[in-house]
Every structure is written in C-alpha cells, then in structure tokens.
Amino acid sequence: MKDVSVADEVTRAAVELFAAQGYANTSVQQIVEAAGVTKGAMYHYFESKDDLLFAIYDRMLTLQQSRLDEIIARGGEVDDVLRAVCVDVIETSIDFLPEGTVFFRSLHMLSAPRQQEVTRRRRVYHDRFAALLQQGQDAGLYRTDIPQPVLIAHFFSDVHYLSHWYSPEGPETKSEVAEQLTDLFLTGIRLTNGSAT
Amino acid sequence: MKDVSVADEVTRAAVELFAAQGYANTSVQQIVEAAGVTKGAMYHYFESKDDLLFAIYDRMLTLQQSRLDEIIARGGEVDDVLRAVCVDVIETSIDFLPEGTVFFRSLHMLSAPRQQEVTRRRRVYHDRFAALLQQGQDAGLYRTDIPQPVLIAHFFSDVHYLSHWYSPEGPETKSEVAEQLTDLFLTGIRLTNGSAT
Amino acid sequence: MKDVSVADEVTRAAVELFAAQGYANTSVQQIVEAAGVTKGAMYHYFESKDDLLFAIYDRMLTLQQSRLDEIIARGGEVDDVLRAVCVDVIETSIDFLPEGTVFFRSLHMLSAPRQQEVTRRRRVYHDRFAALLQQGQDAGLYRTDIPQPVLIAHFFSDVHYLSHWYSPEGPETKSEVAEQLTDLFLTGIRLTNGSAT
C-alpha cells in the first residue's frame, strides 16, 4: 500500500520547487526527481507542466472558496464574520505559504485560458468578500467614502504580501500576524463614533 | 542623430515585454525586435539577459530611494512627512506600473548575488521608512502594539499589489487611490484619542 | 457473445487511422480507443505496432494472390483472362481503398525483414501476372517491344494510384473505372494488326 499517490507526490514537489526557484527555472526533470517518480509516470497524471501548475491553482482556489463559504455559512454578526474571515484567510495563507508564493507569482505562466479561469474564480471569491463588506456598510459599521475595489485590494494585498516577508521562523506567530493585520485592516475601514478621514 | 540610445530603447522594450509576458516567456529576440535593434547591439550594452533585468531593478531602486530621501530632506511634521511619502510612493508606483509588475514578480529570476543586492537596497529603503514610523511612535502619534515589520509590510503590500488591480483606465485616478490607500493605512496605525485594539 | 473479435476490431481501426493519418502519426493509444479495447488486450493479439501493420499487409497480399489464382484457375482465352484479372484487381483495390493507401504508403515503416517478406510475395504475385502477359505475347496478341517490367509497372501504377484520386463519391463508378483503366492498358499493349478490341 502506497502512502501517497504519484500525483500527490508530484504536486508536493512541484509546489516546493516552484516556490523556491520559480516555475520557469524548474525543469520537469527536477520535479520528478524530487518526487521520486519517473517522467512517464508524471505525464500519466498531468498532461503538461502547465497542467501541473494549474493543479496547484485549482487546489488553492477550491480551498479558499470553501473556507470562506463555510465561515459565512456559520452566520453571526457581520463584524464578527468579517473578522473571522480575515483571520482565517491570513492563517490559511501562512499554512500554505509556498502555495501562495506560486499562486501570486506564476499566474502569467499559465496558458491564457487558464489564466482567465483563475481570474474568474478569483472574482467569485472577491465578490463574496465584497458582499460581506456591503452588509457592514449597510449596517453603518464601515466607511463608504472609499470604493469597494480599493477596500478589497487593501485587504488582499496583505494576504498576497505574506509570502514576501513572513517566515514561520520569525518572531511573530501565525495567529499574532493574523490578528494584527486584521486589526489594521478593520481599524482602517471602521466607522468609529468619531469621523473617518 | 538618434533620439534615444540603444540601451534606453532596449530597456523600454524589455520592461514592456517582461510586464506583459513575464521574464521567462520573453526571448532576447523579441526584445531586440521590439526595440528595433539587433542582438549584437544589445549585447554591447548588456552583458546578459540577467543584466538587462537588473538594470530595471537598479533604475527602480534608485528612483524610489531618491524620492524618499528627497521628501524626508524637505522636513516638516512627521505625520505630514509620512503622509507625503505614502502618497508619493503610490503615485510613483502607478506612474511606473509595468516596472512595478516586473519588480515584484521577477526577483527570483535574477542571479543569486543580484537578488541579494536588490534585497539589501530594499532593506535600506525600508529602514528609512521605518525610521519615520519610529519618529511618529516616539511622538505618540502611532500605535506601538504591532511590530514595525508588520506595519511596514502592511503599507508596502498595498504598493506591491497595485499592479495586480489598478488600471489607469479604471474609475479611480492616481491621486484618489493614493489618498485613499494612504488614509486607510494611516487610520489603521494612528493612535486616536481612544485606544487601538 | 461478441460480434467481432478484438483482433478484427483493432485491425479495422488501425487501417482506418493509418489511412487517414499515416502509420507514424497514429499512436497505439488512438487505435485501441477507436477499437474500443484496452492496450493490454491489443498486446495479447499483436506483438507490436509493427505486427499490426504487417497483419494488414498479410491480409492484402493473401487476398490479392488468392483472387488472381482463382481467376487464372478458371481458365479461358488469355486475353479474356488478362482482362478479367485487370478488372478484378482494380475493383478489389477500390473495395479496399484504405487498405491500399496503407499498403503503398507505409511499406518503409515495416521492419526490414518484413519489408523483404512483402516484397517477396509481391514478386510472386507480379510473376504470375507476368506469366499471363507472356502467354499473350507468345500468342502474338501483345507487343514485345517493351520490356515486361515496364508493362507490369504500367499496369500496377494505375492500381497503386487509385487511392490518390479515386473517390466512391466521385462521378465514376467502381466498374466504370475498372473498365476504363483496363481498356487504356490493354489498348496500349495490344498488337493491333487491324482494329482495337
């Protein structure tokens, strides 16, 4: 009985190498060697190197979407839900730091149709996030003087940027960073009893 | 008499192509064709493709550093200076959107020594920014409950992310976005009369 | 109970694909898919892809030889026999147009020993045809000023060429073409003292 399938092992090796050296600098040969399989075996499961890259995107997109949906489905006060979502996105991104590196850096290496597919699913994800923001705005919790796309970019930029600076070996723990970035974001958008701007 | 030098023309073409297709997907042949020069001519000015990429980094790093230094040199209230810096960084990043795309996406394509060189100069840049923050914190303007590296990442993530979403053709003008993102950032870090977190 | 055996189904699919795309451009995978069987099943009946190609040659050679032998065995005036042979060869070639395409185009794709085997059997076939010609020449019916190999080539070139131009959907029927080409051939070789036919 094999512990892990060829496909899993290949994907794991690919993520690691793509994150470390970049997609273009990683040869299929390196991947299969790191995965301990043969080239032929890999091509039995993946049609192309592009296919392998997309598999990584697919896994990430599916994971992100399902976690977001789950938290929203749980319900609760909108401010609590948004906070929970932000914390979770950041924590998950830290759990999948190499995947994130690849995700945000290698989109342009995908074939054009797949770039569009990723962008489409990403938009769905953002839209659900935007709906939360809207609820909070409707409830008078969040400022409305800044366009929603800017607010969304403001939050996801933090998520995106994690792989550029965060290290598990660094002084901050995953949870701390999640709390801190979430706090910075929410403080920035919250309509305090006083005035915004 | 030529309007522009070979080196300039090549750099210009390279930035455009690297931003549009990625460094790895762009051949030297494409670059020299787009620049209207020959391969031999290019190799007179750049030792390698890597050299060409580094030239783009060098130009950006120099530009960013000089603008930051200049604004700081101008002096003034720390809060005003920080605000001016933030606005300027964002506006400049929008002015150089393709350069920014390359800058944040292709670091790993540089040779190792040059990656370190970029990182080193980037750190110098961040340190100067951090010093500003520190001044504000010392003056009791900004919160101190969040580590400085997190605060810095929080701001530069917005800068980084611009090339992922901002479009000059979009509804927001350069100045508006610069004001909005700066405001979100400063609101997030400012120590209001009440308490943060 | 299966209507057709695996071997038959595979051969049928192979002929079709080889004729349409060529032997080299057809993968074993395509063949087994078109035949509705698995690779393993195919390799139970054929030792190799080469084996499969040879099976097609074998079937054609056997068919051609047996039809020729049968018509000659029937006996009759030599001119009538030759005419019957020519008409039959052409009609049969039209009935097996895809097989013919493969037959004349893919000989060089066979392994060397099998190429020789095909050539050998082909020579036997031609020799029997030559014997007919000889009989006619001995009887003073056909011209002798042209070497037999040239006469034989002149006839079989027509057969060979059918797959390059003839289409069942075209204006000429199988029988018409058979008659016309046979007539052109016989008119060309006949020693007319007076009239033709």
Add this chain to the structure above:
Amino acid sequence: MKDVSVADEVTRAAVELFAAQGYANTSVQQIVEAAGVTKGAMYHYFESKDDLLFAIYDRMLTLQQSRLDEIIARGGEVDDVLRAVCVDVIETSIDFLPEGTVFFRSLHMLSAPRQQEVTRRRRVYHDRFAALLQQGQDAGLYRTDIPQPVLIAHFFSDVHYLSHWYSPEGPETKSEVAEQLTDLFLTGIRLTNGSAT
C-alpha cells in the same frame, strides 16, 4: 568561400534520408549529422522539420510547373507537345527519383495547411496538362469516351510509380523508359483510324 549553403546541404541530406527511411523514421539529428551542420544552424534556416519537408515539395512543384510551362510555351503540334511533355516529366522524375519518393509518400506528414497548398499547386499543374489533352481531343486526335480525370490519373500514375520500381542501375535507360511509358500512354488514348473500345 563555401561551396554550398547550410540550407542547401540540409535539404540535400534530408531528401536522401527521407527517401531512404521515410520522414517519420528520420530524426533531425540524423539530418544535421549527414549535412555536417549543427541543429541550431538548421533551425536558423528552417522553422521546423515540417518546414524542411515542405521546402522539398516547394522545389519539386516549382520545377515541374516551370518545365511544363516552358515546353508548352515552345508551341508546336499538340500531339508533339503532349509527347514532349510526357517524356520530359518522366525523365525529370527519374533525375529526381529520391525527391519523387518523398513527394508521393510523405504528403500526409505535412501540416494540414501545407497539404492543401501542395494539392492546390498540383491541381494547377494537372489543369494545364488537361488543357493539352483537351486540345488534342478537340482536334480529333484523342479518344473522348473516357473522362479526363481518368486519363490524367492514368498518365501520372506512371510518373508516381517510377520510384517504386525504376533503378538507374537497371537495364532500361532513362530515355528508353520515358519513350516506352509515353508510347504506352499515347497508344492507349489515341484515336486510331479504326475505332476505340
């Protein structure tokens, strides 16, 4: 000063190898080795292996067309012109026997657009030949009871077939075969004082 260009040398080697082993069985590596150049040099002149194959077709098509046009342009009695054309086509085909082998055997290995291009130019060529036949028929020289496409196929089948049997080392000289096949063809289609069919 080089005697032959890289492109010429490569084409020459390719024709030889394609004729001997088939297009599919010949690797680019074999070609460049036989031509005494490097792979890179070859790809400087040919975009692909397909491109190289097409170059052979192009040369043959151009040659055939120009010879046909030239002979027709020379003018004369239609029967003499047709005879001259037939003899020339056969002699030229013998001069370019390897090219002919490739020409008639490897059409299906070309990319689809190029197959069409070849077919188109081939049709132009056949049409000019057909016009000659028509003139002869109008002049009452050639039989009209057989469709022109059949007559044309009847002649070109001989040309096509040459590479399957003719050898310069064989007993027949180029000119003899040309005369003999032309004679067989013309005898077959000529309307003698008597009746045909």
Add this chain to the structure above:
DNA sequence: TATGAATGAGCCTTCATTCAT
C-alpha cells in the same frame, strides 16, 4: 559599434512496450 549566422546545452513531451494484478 554593429551584424546575424552559428553554437550547444537543455527543455518539454510522446509513445511503444512491459508487468503486477
């Protein structure tokens, strides 16, 4: 300075065939 033909290493991919089940 400038040209562009030529180099040569390496890359992604295909595919006939094998073999444990």
Add this chain to the structure above:
DNA sequence: TATGAATGAAGGCTCATTCAT
C-alpha cells in the same frame, strides 16, 4: 484474458550567448 499504471528512450525545438566580419 485483460487492465492501465509505469517505464525509459528518444524526439523536436528553443534560446541565451558567441564570434568572425
């Protein structure tokens, strides 16, 4: 008989870089 995952050897092609001119 039959499966289909896995093998392993090529194969076609790209491309940064060099160099004679």
